[in-house]
Amino acid sequence: MKSQSIFFVVATMAKVNFILRSGLLELLQKRGYQIVVVSPFSDEPWFKQEFGAKGFYLEKFYSKGRMSRIINNLRGEALKIQHPELQQTAKIYAYLKRRYLSQKAEKNIERTKIFLRLIPERLRGSPVWWDSVERLLIHRRAYRKLFKKYQPKAAVVEDPGTDLSIYCARNRVPVVFVDLNLDAFTTRFISHFRPLAAIGVTSKIMREEVRSFHQLAENKIAVTGMLRTDFYFKNFKPISREDFFKTIGADPRKKLVTFGAKTPLLFPHNGDIIRDLINAARENRFGVPVQIFVRFDPNHDPADYPELLPHLLFERSEEKPHREHIANLLYHSDVVISVSSSFSNEACLVNTPTMWIGFDGDTRYEKYEDSYRISYDIPMIQRLLKTKGIPLVESKDEMLGLVKEYLTDSSIHSEERQNFIKQEYEVIDGSVAERTARLIEKVIHEKDSS
Numbered sequence: 001m002k003s004q005s006i007f008f009v010v011a012t013m014a015k016v017n018f019i020l021r022s023g024l025l026e027l028l029q030k031r032g033y034q035i036v037v038v039s040p041f042s043d044e045p046w047f048k049q050e051f052g053a054k055g056f057y058l059e060k061f062y063s064k065g066r067m068s069r070i071i072n073n074l075r076g077e078a079l080k081i082q083h084p085e086l087q088q089t090a091k092i093y094a095y096l097k098r099r100y101l102s103q104k105a106e107k108n109i110e111r112t113k114i115f116l117r118l119i120p121e122r123l124r125g126s127p128v129w130w131d132s133v134e135r136l137l138i139h140r141r142a143y144r145k146l147f148k149k150y151q152p153k154a155a156v157v158e159d160p161g162t163d164l165s166i167y168c169a170r171n172r173v174p175v176v177f178v179d180l181n182l183d184a185f186t187t188r189f190i191s192h193f194r195p196l197a198a199i200g201v202t203s204k205i206m207r208e209e210v211r212s213f214h215q216l217a218e219n220k221i222a223v224t225g226m227l228r229t230d231f232y233f234k235n236f237k238p239i240s241r242e243d244f245f246k247t248i249g250a251d252p253r254k255k256l257v258t259f260g261a262k263t264p265l266l267f268p269h270n271g272d273i274i275r276d277l278i279n280a281a282r283e284n285r286f287g288v289p290v291q292i293f294v295r296f297d298p299n300h301d302p303a304d305y306p307e308l309l310p311h312l313l314f315e316r317s318e319e320k321p322h323r324e325h326i327a328n329l330l331y332h333s334d335v336v337i338s339v340s341s342s343f344s345n346e347a348c349l350v351n352t353p354t355m356w357i358g359f360d361g362d363t364r365y366e367k368y369e370d371s372y373r374i375s376y377d378i379p380m381i382q383r384l385l386k387t388k389g390i391p392l393v394e395s396k397d398e399m400l401g402l403v404k405e406y407l408t409d410s411s412i413h414s415e416e417r418q419n420f421i422k423q424e425y426e427v428i429d430g431s432v433a434e435r436t437a438r439l440i441e442k443v444i445h446e447k448d449s450s
Helices: 013-020 024-030 045-054 066-078 084-097 103-116 127-137 141-150 163-170 184-188 204-214 229-235 241-248 270-282 323-332 342-349 372-377 379-386 396-408 414-424 432-449
Strands: 005-009 034-039 057-060 154-157 175-177 198-201 221-223 255-261 290-296 313-316 335-338 354-357
Touching: 005 163, 013 323, 024 034, 024 045, 024 432, 034 141, 045 057, 057 141, 066 103, 066 127, 084 184, 084 372, 084 379, 127 163, 141 163, 154 163, 154 432, 163 175, 175 432, 184 204, 184 379, 198 204, 198 432, 204 221, 229 323, 229 342, 229 432, 241 323, 255 270, 255 323, 255 396, 270 290, 270 396, 323 342, 335 342, 335 396, 342 354, 342 414, 354 396, 372 379
Parallel strands: 005 034, 005 154, 034 057, 154 175, 175 198, 198 221, 255 290, 255 335, 290 313, 335 354
Antiparallel strands: none
């Protein structure tokens, strides 16, 4: 029997939201394709109930083995793209990583660099050679069975560096890379790609980035838009404020200021920001009754703030991952605050006033390089800030002052937020899933006719 299977390789909860719940899979299913979701969540009851009920085949995704991690780290270091913008970004990230890198991690990085010097330069800098090394040394019996069982026509991935993408190359299965964050080519994927058939990018800006940084052929890049935005521009129907506030235990008579608390490994000053907001609300500095709501990042334990929890509303993002909940939270918040996070990006999609924290709470560092403020010097972040859709506040008083302005008039910076959306998301017609489906089918047809 001729296979019409498409693998969707989704390893993170965020991409479960952004890809699996985007409507793309159902669209391809209606066109006669067998959808196989390869995910570490495949055995979990909630995952089976939601995605198994839709007729998708669920298979286990295996995290990288030791050999795979070693080769992946070596490859990533050896094939880093030497571009001035990426080098500047890497320098800034090196300062940020010093906060949380253990001595063991630092030693491993140094060992990687030493080992690379033993590889001849002509091989070390060759993506083709690294592809061969991975195909030769990385073996996964489970994946061999998976490919034999389904004989996929294509694989859609969130990260082209997964073990399974290596097996795709080994079996000549075209890989399509979709739903990329705005910083995908500047901070996340800064080494030469493994073999890819196509990439669906968010905007012309990202198309130019992938062409400039990765030298990818024009015919492999399509401006499809970002899958997650379809929900906001096509399917989102907010529930009433009263009904939503019941779900989070909030008082509909009070304004809601929401703070997306970043993992302390990157930003250890969340407690100061939360305390400042609580005190300002208690002292009526905003001029209206206000309640503070905190959404904690993955692996960020609210128990780290025992003295603050009685004075606020909060949730862990792992426990409230659904897009409907997040969209309603952003929509019904009167102000959204975050720390250089896409949380604020999505607040713009529902035209909720938002801002980024550009100071270190009550801490004052002698060296600028030790401050989280340096993260906003990354060229891509500077591009976003120039739209003024997400203002950067650089002191406690500036933050509290802007919150008060927004609570008084939510239309402030509304035009700038719309400009941010037009510049960064570009394709906002609610048809991203349709364009992405056409891109996947195009890749399949090209493979079949070759």
